Amino acid sequence: MDEILVNQTLNQIGSQAKRAAAKLSQLDTVTKNRLLNQFAAELVTRTPTILAANQKDLRAAVDMPAKFTDRLKLTEQRIKDMAAGLRQVATLPDPIGNLDRGWTNEAGLLIEQKRVPLGVIAMIFEARPNVTVDASALTFKSGNAVILRGGKEALNSNLALANTLRYVLKQAGLDENIIQILHDTSHQTADDLMHLNRYVDVLIPRGGAGLIQAVLKNATVPVIETGAGNCHIYVDQFAEEKMAVDIVVNAKVQRPSVCNAAEKLLIHQAAAAKLLPPIAKALEAHGVELRGDQRSRAIVSSIKPAQDTDWSTEYNDLIMAVKIVDDEQAAIEHINHYSTGHSEVIITDNYQNSQTFLNQIDSACVYVNASTRFTDGFQFGFGAEIGISTQKLHARGPMGLKELTTTKYVVRGNGQIRK
Structure with a gap:
């Protein structure tokens, strides 16, 4: 040595x-x-x-x-x-x-x-x-x-x-x-x-x-300040099923121990009955433990009850919390309340909804129809990163x-x- x-x-x-x-x-x-x-x-x-x-x-x-x-x-x-x-x-x-x-x-x-x-x-x-x-x-x-x-x-x-x-x-x-x-x-x-x-x-x-x-x-x-990543994915009522499944699984499963892995899944109530079962099935096939609110558990019985602490927890593990929300504004309010300011995603085919999400979410990186796993200096073309800043001075993001x-x-x- x-x-x-x-x-x-x-x-x-x-x-x-x-x-x-x-x-x-x-x-x-x-x-x-x-x-x-x-x-x-x-x-x-x-x-x-x-x-x-x-x-x-x-x-x-x-x-x-x-x-x-x-x-x-x-x-x-x-x-x-x-x-x-x-x-x-x-x-x-x-x-x-x-x-x-x-x-x-x-x-x-x-x-x-x-x-x-x-x-x-x-x-x-x-x-x-x-x-x-x-x-x-x-x-x-x-x-x-x-x-x-x-x-x-x-x-x-x-x-x-x-x-x-x-x-x-x-x-x-x-x-x-x-x-x-x-x-x-x-x-x-x-x-x-x-x-x-x-x-x-x-x-x-x-x-x-x-x-x-x-x-x-x-x-x-x-x-x-860098790193803490309580990252969210919001599946809008206008989301396409295959895209939603693919993005959620990638964001959670590809490397769950890192800060840009997704930890929370929010789904619009109008799409929950159709989209939550295939998303849950795909996640559970990869060993993900799901913890959800009462409405999500009524749709998928294998989801365990979520505790109040789940919404603010960064798991860095094969665990994901699920919540059914009334509309996009409810999703935005929930994310801005519990987020660590790292990375958030909306999955939608509705342009206006995507713009509202981009404009109102207060995080370093905000995505439309892409995985949180791209919040990375190498992926952004920086060669590497020294960290992902979640503050606003003097740098923000990768x-x-x-x-x-x-x-x-x-x-x-x-x-x-x-x-």
């Missing part, structure tokens, strides 16, 4: 990140893209080593629930997918140096607003090794140094991935502290990282609601390169003084 950061204080790590960020901010786009492709190649080359490290973590997590180990597990294909994400980030436009706007004021000053890196980004995340690579790719391309603090359950996997990327940086003659991962995964270290205001410009948590709320409550550094930058004003004059 690489001895990186094992015996260093957090202040030393922060200082190293600050120095590395200053150098990285001046790196040209061609060099960054070349190194991103080298990251990808080295990941593929080291696949056996990375999988061996991941197996150590999986063996230690044998008593963990399936939804936990699904996020933790790496496969040859998942490593290839990470490499593909790195290569895609290399093809994306570099936001650094771009001008948002420019003008000349009355005093003759040329004022330009340009994109610059945030500086040092810290991340606290749970047992999701892919975050190590995704975050490193996006922070590197956007000119930011990154400090990663993963969960103890994924320590071996995260170190293997981070050491791979650091090796490429070192071989290229760059400061390997552009990417740093904490060996100490204690709660105290996480808490200290939340208060590292001298060095950290922004902190991004990735994980369950408990982790995110703990960071929001305790951090003194700026935080971008966060790619531009969301990891800020602006500064560059002002050019020829001797002006203010009178």
Whole structure:
């Protein structure tokens, strides 16, 4: 195991990140893209080593629930997918140096607003090794140094991935502290990282609601809230049956442990008798446990009674709550009340209803006739994502390169003084 950061204080790590960020901010786009492709190649080359490290973590997590180990597990294909994400980030436009706007004021000053890196980004995340690579790719391309603090359950996997990327940086003659991962995964270290205001410009948590709320409550550094996904699908009275079945099943079943999986199903009362039975049958064939209100249980007897807490719960599991609603407005009110602001769907062939839903739902991503599973940086064309922001400042939805930058004003004059 690489001895990186094992015996260093957090202040030393922060200082190293600050120095590395200053150098990285001046790196040209061609060099960054070349190194991103080298990251990808080295990941593929080291696949056996990375999988061996991941197996150590999986063996230690044998008593963990399936939804936990699904996020933790790496496969040859998942490593290839990470490499593909790195290569895609290399093809994306570099936001650094771009001008948002420019003008000349009355005093003759040329004022330009340009994109610059945030500086040092810290991340606290749970047992999701892919975050190590995704975050490193996006922070590197956007000119930011990154400090990663993963969960103890994924320590071996995260170190293997981070050491791979650091090796490429070192071989290229760059400061390997552009990417740093904490060996100490204690709660105290996480808490200290939340208060590292001298060095950290922004902190991004990735994980369950408990982790995110703990960071929001305790951090003194700026935080971008991400991830919690109590996502809804509303099946309108004008929905087509096959489309409704396909979308609901995909959104719930394809990967139930992630934040963009659908957790709630609302159906218009006029369509419930026709559409709920085939949807329920398809979901139950995939092992989904359904919990519903009285009206849904009167239509499908296998649905279990829902409790009040079900409407606000993010299951991350093969569980879905079902509710029959009187009309579209009732669906919109229910969603806006219980949603975490992540992703919501309407399935309908009625244009006006789709527009009403799009305009009135207050979430980061709102869909017509598509699965919630598309709320993903890779699917949006960002190459990867550093998180899905459910807040409104400073970013919202899947966060790619531009969301990891800020602006500064560059002002050019020829001797002006203010009178």
